[in-house]
Amino acid sequence: MPYHTFKCSKCIPERTKHAVIKGHGEDLTSCLPLGYLNTIPGSISERGCAFCGAKHVIGTPMKDVIHLCHGPVGCTYDTWQTKRYISDNDNFQFKYTFATDMKEKHIVFGSEKLLKESITEAFKAFPEINRMAIYQTCASALIGDDMDAVAQEVMNEMPDVDIFVCNSPGFAGPSQSGGHHKINIAWVNQKVGTVEPKITSDYVINYVGEYNIQGDQEVMTDYFKRMGIQVLSTFTGNGSYDDLRSMHKADLNVLECARSAEYICNELRERYGTPRMDIDGFGFKPLSESLLKVGLFFGLEEKAQKIIDEETARWKPELDWYARRLKGVKVCLWPGGSKLWHWANVIHEEMGVEVVSLYTKFGHQGDMEKGIARCGEGALAIDDPNELEGIEAMMELQPDVIFTGVRPGEVAKKLRVQYLNAHAYHNGPYKGYEGWVRFARDIYNAVYSPIHQLSGFDISKDEIDMDNGFVTKNIISDAEIDREASIANNEREYTGKYDCVTHLREKTY
Amino acid sequence: MDEIQNEKVEQLVNYIMKWSLWQFNSREWDREKQNEEILKKTMQILCDEPVDNGTPEARYYWSEAMILSSDFKTNFEWISQMKKTEIKKLMEDLKNRIDYLTITGSLNAELKVKRY
Numbered sequence: 001m002p003y004h005t006f007k008c009s010k011c012i013p014e015r016t017k018h019a020v021i022k023g024h025g026e027d028l029t030s031c032l033p034l035g036y037l038n039t040i041p042g043s044i045s046e047r048g049c050a051f052c053g054a055k056h057v058i059g060t061p062m063k064d065v066i067h068l069c070h071g072p073v074g075c076t077y078d079t080w081q082t083k084r085y086i087s088d089n090d091n092f093q094f095k096y097t098f099a100t101d102m103k104e105k106h107i108v109f110g111s112e113k114l115l116k117e118s119i120t121e122a123f124k125a126f127p128e129i130n131r132m133a134i135y136q137t138c139a140s141a142l143i144g145d146d147m148d149a150v151a152q153e154v155m156n157e158m159p160d161v162d163i164f165v166c167n168s169p170g171f172a173g174p175s176q177s178g179g180h181h182k183i184n185i186a187w188v189n190q191k192v193g194t195v196e197p198k199i200t201s202d203y204v205i206n207y208v209g210e211y212n213i214q215g216d217q218e219v220m221t222d223y224f225k226r227m228g229i230q231v232l233s234t235f236t237g238n239g240s241y242d243d244l245r246s247m248h249k250a251d252l253n254v255l256e257c258a259r260s261a262e263y264i265c266n267e268l269r270e271r272y273g274t275p276r277m278d279i280d281g282f283g284f285k286p287l288s289e290s291l292l293k294v295g296l297f298f299g300l301e302e303k304a305q306k307i308i309d310e311e312t313a314r315w316k317p318e319l320d321w322y323a324r325r326l327k328g329v330k331v332c333l334w335p336g337g338s339k340l341w342h343w344a345n346v347i348h349e350e351m352g353v354e355v356v357s358l359y360t361k362f363g364h365q366g367d368m369e370k371g372i373a374r375c376g377e378g379a380l381a382i383d384d385p386n387e388l389e390g391i392e393a394m395m396e397l398q399p400d401v402i403f404t405g406v407r408p409g410e411v412a413k414k415l416r417v418q419y420l421n422a423h424a425y426h427n428g429p430y431k432g433y434e435g436w437v438r439f440a441r442d443i444y445n446a447v448y449s450p451i452h453q454l455s456g457f458d459i460s461k462d463e464i465d466m467d468n469g470f471v472t473k474n475i476i477s478d479a480e481i482d483r484e485a486s487i488a489n490n491e492r493e494y495t496g497k498y499d500c501v502t503h504l505r506e507k508t509y
Numbered sequence: 510m511d512e513i514q515n516e517k518v519e520q521l522v523n524y525i526m527k528w529s530l531w532q533f534n535s536r537e538w539d540r541e542k543q544n545e546e547i548l549k550k551t552m553q554i555l556c557d558e559p560v561d562n563g564t565p566e567a568r569y570y571w572s573e574a575m576i577l578s579s580d581f582k583t584n585f586e587w588i589s590q591m592k593k594t595e596i597k598k599l600m601e602d603l604k605n606r607i608d609y610l611t612i613t614g615s616l617n618a619e620l621k622v623k624r625y
Binding site (some may be wrong): 015027028029030032034036122251252258262266267273274276277278280281285286289292293294297342343349364365366369370373374466 | 526527528529530531532533534535539565566568569571572573576609610611614615616619621622625
């Protein structure tokens with residue numbers, strides 16, 4: 001087994017089996033780290049908790065809902081305002097954060113009364129919203145508040161409202177992934193089948209494991225609608241609470257992030273016989289084949305092909321412009337869960353970058369199987385890394401850029417390694433054909449940013465060449481480019497708008 | 510399996526691993542069914558045999574198989590030169606190899622967990 005031991009983790013021997021290097025001839029039967037285990041004491045993990053995974057990854061992207069955290073105020077803030085799960089209802093769920101604000105006296109005397117008061121106060125403050133999700137935290141779980149009973153009491157007194165209860169305290173699993181699981185199962189148990197939807201098409205899907213990061217869901221939904229497909233619900237980005245109660249009526253569950261939402265697809269398959277179809281919304285080829293696959297299922301492959309042809313003709317020359325300049329760029333692909341396998345191969349195939357390392361904060365071994373299968377030889381794969389391991393890997397691998405979250409991203413900057421936000425994106429959306437070009441543009445801007453070059457100088461001691469002018473990113477990137485070939489190929493920089501999402505909301509189909 | 514056949518199987522395995530997701534459902538029994546149904550239907554399409562797609566479940570497997578068979582024909586021109594008996598043997602060897610990599614030889618400790 002090609003395990004990799006970090007020098008910084010020699011004092012934590014349990015870490016040995018959490019990192020592997022994919023060597024020549026290695027496959028999944030010889031090269032797979034451990035995964036989804038409790039973080040080892042002494043290893044400062046980058047993981048979130050099961051509360052965060054339930055509320056801030058999956059619950060809160062639902063748009064027409066008051067999301068109420070039953071716990072201390074810090075829990076509800078925890079990471080939420082770093083997210084970019086936008087919605088087409090003026091971002092209601094995004095702008096407002098609700099908490100019962102438990103204090104010491106509530107821990108001592110109980111806080112069910114406080115919870116009920118908070119629920120009714122929130123509904124009164126926002127009378128246009130009559131759907132609510134309440135989330136347990138470590139504090140409210142440990143004192144044994146019966147949230148289900150309180151929610152039922154309120155629903156009995158206020159017949160117009162509906163409340164979903166999510167019991168996923170922070171300690172309910174090794175990482176946020178435990179919370180993904182709990183909220184998936186809670187939703188299908190409590191809410192699916194409680195609303196009968198209006199069916200407007202012969203072709204009906206649920207779009208699952210999609211969180212509308214900077215508009216991803218709206219871009220993908222546009223393609224489905226152009227094919228004549230009704231997107232009954234989205235679990236959960238830009239998704240509507242009542243639409244999600246009617247998930248049982250779809251013909252097909254189209255699954256994007258299997259890490260966070262395969263559970264509900266599997267349950268819907270078992271309970272209602274709805275097939276699960278995993279797709280890739282990132283990259284021209286994976287996206288095209290995904291649209292075609294959905295089209296084939298419904299007999300709409302010609303409509304899918306028309307979209308593929310139109311979008312490829314429009315955006316491929318722009319992708320090619322960046323790909324020509326990104327060839328050989330070294331990348332550490334360090335996201336949370338699913339993007340390590342969504343991106344591991346296609347960024348190499350379509351942009352020419354080299355993935356030198358991949359890691360997952362909360363993925364399971366199944367995610368690493370996909371990621372390692374898709375990456376090239378020599379890549380260092382790490383499960384649940386700690387900060388020192390990340391630093392050691394960056395110093396050894398010398399990547400040009402890393403795709404990761406805000407916290408490790410800031411660490412990378414201090415090492416003068418550029419980073420792109422893999423969770424919330426820089427200038428997304430990244431899904432869709434145009435989105436993929438925007439991703440390439442962000443990588444290009446990160447790698448070739450002039451400020452990145454300048455930041456290597458220490459003006460207190462380095463000699464600065466004052467005779468040469470400012471070097472733009474184009475000068476840096478085009479030094480060894482065959483520009484004539486690029487022009488002959490009609491390659492061009494991104495020509496889309498700053499906001500490529502909002503106009504989709506006005507579209508009729 | 511001779512060396513040439515082995516090389517062909519590895520090329521197909523590599524393609525599936527790089528571009529497909531269906532082989533990685535989270536449980537052993539699920540992977541067995543996915544591998545069996547999708548690779549069987551892919552073989553039937555490549556051999557111009559009738560393929561069942563009459564139920565939602567079968568139609569899902571068929572959709573995956575349609576994409577895979579098309580990709581195989583596009584990326585591995587030698588498949589078009591093969592006889593049907595050779596394709597069937599090739600797909601049988603491919604199925605065995607995929608089963609080994611994703612199920613019987615897998616190091617994924619979650620495969621045998623009974624619940625999702």
